[in-house]
Amino acid sequence: MKALMSVGALIGVVGLLMLIGMIFGVIPSNTVRLVEGYMPMQVLSELAIFVAGFAGLSYLLNSMGVAFPRFWQGILFWVFIQTYLKFRIYPPIPFSVRAMYGTVSFVAVFMWVSANEEDWKKFRQPILNVLDANTGFHKALRTMYLILLPLLIGGFSFLSMKPSVDEPIELRTVHPAPPASTKVHGKTYTLQTSQNPYRVNPEGKYDQEYSNKLIVEQSMGRLMAPNANPWDDKAQGYLKYVREGGEIFFQNCHFCHGDNLNGRGLHAFAFNPIPANFTDPGTIAQLQETFIFWRVAKGGIGLPTEGFPWASVMPPWEQHLTTDEIWKVILFEYWHTGYYPRTWD
Amino acid sequence: MSKFRSNVKPTLAIGAALGAVLFTTIGGGPVFAEELPAGFKAGELAPAPPADMIEAGKRVYFTKCVWCHGVDGAGDGPGADRLWPRPRNFNQGTFKIRHTASGELPLFNYNERAPDSGKNDLFDTVTHGLPGSAMPPWEGILSEEQRVQVLSFVTTQLVKDRKFTDKQESQTILQMGSIKPVEANEESLKKGATLIVDKKCIECHGVEGRGDGNAFNLKDDWGFSIQPANWHKCWNFRGSRQDPYNVRNIFRTFSTGVNGTPMPSFADNTTVEERWDIANFVNSLCERDGDGKPLGIDPQTDKPKINFVVPSAPIEGEISNDPENEMWKKIGRRYIAMGGQITHKPRNFVNRIDDIWVKSLYNEKNVVYLIQWDDRTKSVAEGKLPWAPTQVNVENFGVKEQAPKTGEEGSIASAQNNYAVYNDGIAFQFPIKWQEIPAPFKPRYLWGDAKFNADILKWEADGSLRSFKGTGWDQDFEERDDFEEKAKLLKAEWKNGQWTVMISRPLKGDKDDYDEYTRFDVGKYIPMVFFAWDGHNGDAGRKMAVSAFYYTILQPPIPQEVYIYPAVIAVGVVLLEGWMLTRRANKKKGKVL
Numbered sequence: 001m002k003a004l005m006s007v008g009a010l011i012g013v014v015g016l017l018m019l020i021g022m023i024f025g026v027i028p029s030n031t032v033r034l035v036e037g038y039m040p041m042q043v044l045s046e047l048a049i050f051v052a053g054f055a056g057l058s059y060l061l062n063s064m065g066v067a068f069p070r071f072w073q074g075i076l077f078w079v080f081i082q083t084y085l086k087f088r089i090y091p092p093i094p095f096s097v098r099a100m101y102g103t104v105s106f107v108a109v110f111m112w113v114s115a116n117e118e119d120w121k122k123f124r125q126p127i128l129n130v131l132d133a134n135t136g137f138h139k140a141l142r143t144m145y146l147i148l149l150p151l152l153i154g155g156f157s158f159l160s161m162k163p164s165v166d167e168p169i170e171l172r173t174v175h176p177a178p179p180a181s182t183k184v185h186g187k188t189y190t191l192q193t194s195q196n197p198y199r200v201n202p203e204g205k206y207d208q209e210y211s212n213k214l215i216v217e218q219s220m221g222r223l224m225a226p227n228a229n230p231w232d233d234k235a236q237g238y239l240k241y242v243r244e245g246g247e248i249f250f251q252n253c254h255f256c257h258g259d260n261l262n263g264r265g266l267h268a269f270a271f272n273p274i275p276a277n278f279t280d281p282g283t284i285a286q287l288q289e290t291f292i293f294w295r296v297a298k299g300g301i302g303l304p305t306e307g308f309p310w311a312s313v314m315p316p317w318e319q320h321l322t323t324d325e326i327w328k329v330i331l332f333e334y335w336h337t338g339y340y341p342r343t344w345d
Numbered sequence: 346m347s348k349f350r351s352n353v354k355p356t357l358a359i360g361a362a363l364g365a366v367l368f369t370t371i372g373g374g375p376v377f378a379e380e381l382p383a384g385f386k387a388g389e390l391a392p393a394p395p396a397d398m399i400e401a402g403k404r405v406y407f408t409k410c411v412w413c414h415g416v417d418g419a420g421d422g423p424g425a426d427r428l429w430p431r432p433r434n435f436n437q438g439t440f441k442i443r444h445t446a447s448g449e450l451p452l453f454n455y456n457e458r459a460p461d462s463g464k465n466d467l468f469d470t471v472t473h474g475l476p477g478s479a480m481p482p483w484e485g486i487l488s489e490e491q492r493v494q495v496l497s498f499v500t501t502q503l504v505k506d507r508k509f510t511d512k513q514e515s516q517t518i519l520q521m522g523s524i525k526p527v528e529a530n531e532e533s534l535k536k537g538a539t540l541i542v543d544k545k546c547i548e549c550h551g552v553e554g555r556g557d558g559n560a561f562n563l564k565d566d567w568g569f570s571i572q573p574a575n576w577h578k579c580w581n582f583r584g585s586r587q588d589p590y591n592v593r594n595i596f597r598t599f600s601t602g603v604n605g606t607p608m609p610s611f612a613d614n615t616t617v618e619e620r621w622d623i624a625n626f627v628n629s630l631c632e633r634d635g636d637g638k639p640l641g642i643d644p645q646t647d648k649p650k651i652n653f654v655v656p657s658a659p660i661e662g663e664i665s666n667d668p669e670n671e672m673w674k675k676i677g678r679r680y681i682a683m684g685g686q687i688t689h690k691p692r693n694f695v696n697r698i699d700d701i702w703v704k705s706l707y708n709e710k711n712v713v714y715l716i717q718w719d720d721r722t723k724s725v726a727e728g729k730l731p732w733a734p735t736q737v738n739v740e741n742f743g744v745k746e747q748a749p750k751t752g753e754e755g756s757i758a759s760a761q762n763n764y765a766v767y768n769d770g771i772a773f774q775f776p777i778k779w780q781e782i783p784a785p786f787k788p789r790y791l792w793g794d795a796k797f798n799a800d801i802l803k804w805e806a807d808g809s810l811r812s813f814k815g816t817g818w819d820q821d822f823e824e825r826d827d828f829e830e831k832a833k834l835l836k837a838e839w840k841n842g843q844w845t846v847m848i849s850r851p852l853k854g855d856k857d858d859y860d861e862y863t864r865f866d867v868g869k870y871i872p873m874v875f876f877a878w879d880g881h882n883g884d885a886g887r888k889m890a891v892s893a894f895y896y897t898i899l900q901p902p903i904p905q906e907v908y909i910y911p912a913v914i915a916v917g918v919v920l921l922e923g924w925m926l927t928r929r930a931n932k933k934k935g936k937v938l
Contacts, residue, residue, distance in 0.1 A: 033485065035485070090644065090645075091645070128929075131925070131926065131929045132929065132933065146919075146922055149918055149922065150915040150916070150918040150919050150922075151915065153914060153915060153918050154911040154912060154914055154915030154918070155911070157910065157911040157914050158907065158908070158911040161906070161907045161910060161911065162903060162907055163868065163900065163901050163903065163904075163907075165654045165656040165898050165900060166654070167652060167653045167654050167896070168784060168785075168870055168896065170784065170785035172785075216408060220487070220488045220491070221405065221408075221409075221486065221487045221488055221491045222408070222486075223404050223405060223408045223491070224404060224407065224408045226404070229404075229407050230407075231407045231411055231416060246412055246423065247412075247423035248749075249412075250412040250413060250422065250423045250424030251423055251424055251426075251427055251749035251750070252749070254412075254424060254479070255479075255685065255687055255694060256684075256687070258481060259409070259412070259413070259479065259480075259481050260409065260481065260483075260486050262486070264481055264645070264646070265479075266478075266479050267684030267685050267687060267696075268646065268684075269643070269646035269647075269648040269651075269682050269684070270682035270683055270684030270699070270891075270892060270893060271684055271893050272651075272653065272893035272894065299688070300688070301688075301789065305786070308785065309789070310786070310787040310788060310789045310790060310794075310894075311787065311790055311893065311894050313684070313686075313687065313688050313790070313891070313893075314688070315687065315688045315689065315692075316688075319689060319690065320690070320692075336408075
């Protein structure tokens, strides 16, 4: 038990030191990388590891006879959560959201310290000690609090009332509801029934199962499946269309969506909303091919208002590409990310 | 020329010129070492990668790299013709960022997988990408194994004119690990400032290092025009390795040169100490914040972090037209990122203005924007432009976007510096009736739309400042002469590769309404978009650089309540404390209140 707890304690201390190091820039903040798409799970497991570490630490200190008062445990744990949210997570969470997490974690900590009568007594004892001021030390502490509290609260309210020029927060719907049909180059496409004319098997029939076998592999690097090279001279049908789609992508789309389709293209840093990251499981992997067709053909200007059509620099690609070229680019995007388009059934 | 022996201990070597002379006179060491430049040491050729690694790398290459670098690695993939700089042509074995002496092949060893070890140049290039070009960092996308694999394929199969294992090749390696840096103190910076003149750095990089010297005549090994680096934007240095303010990167590039470009290695005619002085000075020029600290770099973009608010500070009386005036110096500036206009034809795939810096002041009548941006060339069109200032659809006058597939001859890299020269320009827009559009709604970023129009002020390098109404991306502007008399160009100056333009506009039109002109209300966020044209890039009409939506806000003077309420709250807390203590004391005595 003790050995186990010691390991826990070690993890806790190392984790804390790393976090502090990152805050003060001693340790590069990318030492433990937050991987895109997996970040929520990573954050949750990191926090779980920390909790286990703290439990070990507390147990170890207890057995060494230096008990850490429950009062300070509660407060420090809450401070830790806040610090973690502020400094660990990138891109930074806005203050208002952090305040929400702060409230939730405060309630959680409160429930923890007041779980039973005995714990609650332990927790509030230091507060009562200060209030009663039976010893000289507590008296001094009480006087200090009496003076500091009004000053601090007054100061905080001054800072929050002072006019500030923070960035306004604007929440945008990334995938707005699509229309039933869309008209591109004079032809109307019903989103429910249209199909990518290039997702075909060697017989020339629409065949998603066939194309699914030829897309890149969903492992590190997302490399092409062996023997499914679109650049092979003999590549025909689906794979040839993938290559043609890729050519169009690298002549038009990579400037924003990036060479790896991760939304980190040459111009991406300048724009807001940032270009979509197709490798994120929350974008094209969640959507039907016809939805993408509508978004590509109509671009930012064709978005409904919740998608902020005024701010998006996504071109209405019907101005630049033929319908066939748009379908081929979509084919390429699914191939290159290794995702299957969602189907209607 | 003083030279270091390969056997000189690094701790002694830092003594620089003086020490070097001393040791040469004492003698000893291998004979060939005499010819090595200071700080370098002869290295050995790395072993050839095994065949299975090359085969695995082919799979990586044809998934990720072929799209720009091409089937034969000649830098002619489908994406190449719209890129500048063009993707690397691997065939000649010419690579820019190295630890090896000028002209030599870069370091590549398939066994060396620690990033930034200084022992594997190509691995670091793939890991960190080449900022300022389309080459992205592949770290986190390709595993270390995959990066080594693809490099095994490139170095053995696509580098065709040379062989990494050829005994004729030499590897003379800059000893970054053992060379001690010179501290960037005042003395070193002063020496550096003199040296960049003595060593003729400024002939290409310009007097202030904005890359504006000799900006037209430089060509790379393939005949494509090339620009000297702008030392004020270290995050765009190809060799910055995602660590732009690290002086070691500059020292390395300066010591080894950039193969395939006119940038030579200065290892032969500078001492190690001199190179540190120059590197320190160049590094000191990179843009910093008001306290002189490096700008925060966004790890997702490797560019400075962006704040989307452009505050305007209140001032009493006249606003000075001198950027060096105290009132301008004491307020902060904001970094505005600029991307190419790639939404509508003619798209601008290569925008040479990628950021601008903005400050703003206002008084009871006017709001003034001080805009500064780096532009290597001052461009003023010769004669009258063939289109009216209000015309935005100028494709019929030869302002066209780059065709997707042209071959090298017609590519965007070949076209650079061969464009018809138009006017440099800067413009910004506000919604006219922003009061009626609740946030986050806005008129479209590209010159408004039919329902909500944009109030546009545009300055051009011919000296004009015009006021337009924009009603859509493809709608010609409506010029508004009456407002032009009130908007004022306070300053427009191009100096050493930088434009400084100061534009004043009234807070409102003649009347108190906002039917025709944007009315500036204090303390309100007003959407703002910036546009920039580089005349030597053939920019005109919609071929331009554009920003995202920013907000400008006239900062209100601090109202009195801000001082009163907190004091009231503090008194309230004191009363609360008193009540709590009394209650506790009473409870202890057994009384209940």
